[in-house]
Amino acid sequence: MIKRIEHVGIMVSNMDESITFYETLLGFQLRVRVKNEEKEIAFLSHNGLPDFEIELLHDLQPTTSYSAYGLVNHVAFIVHDIEEIISYYKQKGIVFETEKPKYGINGRKTIRFRGLDGEILQLVEEKKEEFIQNK
Amino acid sequence: MIKRIEHVGIMVSNMDESITFYETLLGFQLRVRVKNEEKEIAFLSHNGLPDFEIELLHDLQPTTSYSAYGLVNHVAFIVHDIEEIISYYKQKGIVFETEKPKYGINGRKTIRFRGLDGEILQLVEEKKEEFIQNK
Numbered sequence: 001m002i003k004r005i006e007h008v009g010i011m012v013s014n015m016d017e018s019i020t021f022y023e024t025l026l027g028f029q030l031r032v033r034v035k036n037e038e039k040e041i042a043f044l045s046h047n048g049l050p051d052f053e054i055e056l057l058h059d060l061q062p063t064t065s066y067s068a069y070g071l072v073n074h075v076a077f078i079v080h081d082i083e084e085i086i087s088y089y090k091q092k093g094i095v096f097e098t099e100k101p102k103y104g105i106n107g108r109k110t111i112r113f114r115g116l117d118g119e120i121l122q123l124v125e126e127k128k129e130e131f132i133q134n135k
Numbered sequence: 136m137i138k139r140i141e142h143v144g145i146m147v148s149n150m151d152e153s154i155t156f157y158e159t160l161l162g163f164q165l166r167v168r169v170k171n172e173e174k175e176i177a178f179l180s181h182n183g184l185p186d187f188e189i190e191l192l193h194d195l196q197p198t199t200s201y202s203a204y205g206l207v208n209h210v211a212f213i214v215h216d217i218e219e220i221i222s223y224y225k226q227k228g229i230v231f232e233t234e235k236p237k238y239g240i241n242g243r244k245t246i247r248f249r250g251l252d253g254e255i256l257q258l259v260e261e262k263k264e265e266f267i268q269n270k
Contacts, residue, residue, distance in 0.1 A: 070205015
């Protein structure tokens, strides 16, 4: 049901400087950068591991900060059908952060839950065209 | 110089239970599990992303705990020549956690440093046979 690991999220205080850091020192390429009222997000890809990305997160509203849970903040997983897996996980006792999935950038459905020690894990439903391409 | 992203490290308080959690709910397979006086470590692989793993870390000695830096604790990168990249990064102002690389499991050289916000990043020198296989 979990198709693959997709990204790890890292909290940063200065998006420009951190993008430059990951690009110049660690060989990443900025793929997309978006901002809403709460936060700014950038996804960086790496040629050495094409199916995995680093997400840099900068909280514009300190009250919404994830960083209390660590600077390397969460790991995200791609799933085919998020509603199906939420239903299955609920049967297993998993409590999700929100009642329903939210829409992330690119309109993908996403929801968070916790591992046994509180580590943040995220499910992301792949887009239909990704599913078709990868079938 | 950075070949690829290799793993993300997650702190856990009960290794048995967390391995079961990642295996049964998230589709991981335990690849290796080792213990020394300070900590127990398990690497879990996932069929969906063969070149990336999750490392579960359980501190046996609370004084050596990494968990103060977050439950999702660090991201690791594979490099060809760790001494060469340490030298290059030092010129760029990076301060490493230790003066010299340590030897991780499987005898691979490894060293840690921090991103701009203190996020923990780790370099791991690939073994010679890995380099030959992947050339």
